[in-house]
Amino acid sequence: MTGVTGGPGAEDGWLLRRGTGEPVTLYAHGFGGSITDTRPFARGIDGSSAFLHFRGHGGRPSPGPRWDYAGLAAELDEALIRAGATRALGVSMGAGALARLLAGRAPAMPSRAAEAPSGPAAANPPGAGELAGAPPDGAASASKDGAGRLQKAALVLPAVLDRPSEAARRRGDVLRAAVERGDAPGLAELLLEQEPEEVRANPQARAWIEARASALVGTDQRDGLSLLQEAALPDREALRAVDIPVLVLTHEDDPAHPVDVARAYAEAIPGAELHILPPGSILWLGRDRIRDILTGFFND
Missing domain, CATH: 3.40.50.1820 (Alpha/Beta hydrolase fold, catalytic domain)
Incomplete structure (x- = not known):
């Protein structure tokens, strides 16, 4: 948790x-x-x-x-x-x-x-x-x-x-691989890539996404990555x-x-x-x- x-x-x-x-x-x-x-x-x-x-x-x-x-x-x-x-x-x-x-x-x-x-x-x-x-x-x-x-x-x-999209399934595989490696910084970069340039340049947004990545790597929240395969x-x-x-x-x-x-x-x-x-x-x-x-x- x-x-x-x-x-x-x-x-x-x-x-x-x-x-x-x-x-x-x-x-x-x-x-x-x-x-x-x-x-x-x-x-x-x-x-x-x-x-x-x-x-x-x-x-x-x-x-x-x-x-x-x-x-x-x-x-x-x-x-x-x-x-x-x-x-x-x-x-x-x-x-x-x-x-x-x-x-x-x-x-x-x-x-x-x-x-x-x-x-x-x-x-x-x-x-x-x-x-x-x-x-x-x-x-x-x-x-x-x-x-x-x-x-x-x-x-x-x-x-x-x-109908989960094939893109969502692929995204889930990439995110899951980063989580399994324990790579919070790499995961944060993957999440940031999905944001518009103006958001990526926002320090508050970056900090929020980095906190999300740390939670995914370090807690049982990772169990929810299966949702990317679900309708x-x-x-x-x-x-x-x-x-x-x-x-x-x-x-x-x-x-x-x-x-x-x-x-x-x-x-x-x-x-x-x-x-x-x-x-x-x-x-x-x-x-x-x-x-x-x-x-x-x-x-x-």
Whole structure:
């Protein structure tokens, strides 16, 4: 597991809460990411926020090699129930887990927003002491199916749908070889090669990618490299039954998150809203634009 301390633990369901009031939005990070990476997506969004650490991240142990999206979706579903969330945003790996849930979800339940006052959106990063406690009254008992509670969902930087690409498989082999050699600097360079030049020149971005490489080499997070060989769900046709608003958000020139994958999600999900931004926009270069898109979607 990663060496992060002071964050949510097993007793909290690896879940951290910020803000008060309804609706609750759950944020799920990508592979090698963390709560810290997802919290900017929550700024300006109405209600309260819940942030999840998946297996192998933020101190949460990996269950072992050969991760798959079914297991990640189960973790996400549990977090939705615990948080009492009715909306969710997933980034990359988190987007795949969320798509897996959407493909098998029951119809959305009525909102509880009319029964409880809404609070302001959290504008600041989550603090180590603000851990997830019990879910809102009735949240855990309202549904045994967290996905069935969902009323809105955002898929950010989806990496795969129902057919892993040969390029992704080759990329997985190269990354795995670097991990097995214990070559964190070499792995960092491989990860940087996938970023636009402006991002590669950003010291903050370089430091973040170097930290990701060190975690992959030095922790059980490496078990998740198998995801590069996995589909998020067996058949995209299952998404035709999705009956809630879905936003699909990506950017250009990102080999790990091909635009064609985002387009395929938008085509498969009825009424999905698709935004394709310039290279490097989502994590580093276009946060104001991202905030406008997300608040326009979730606060509508």
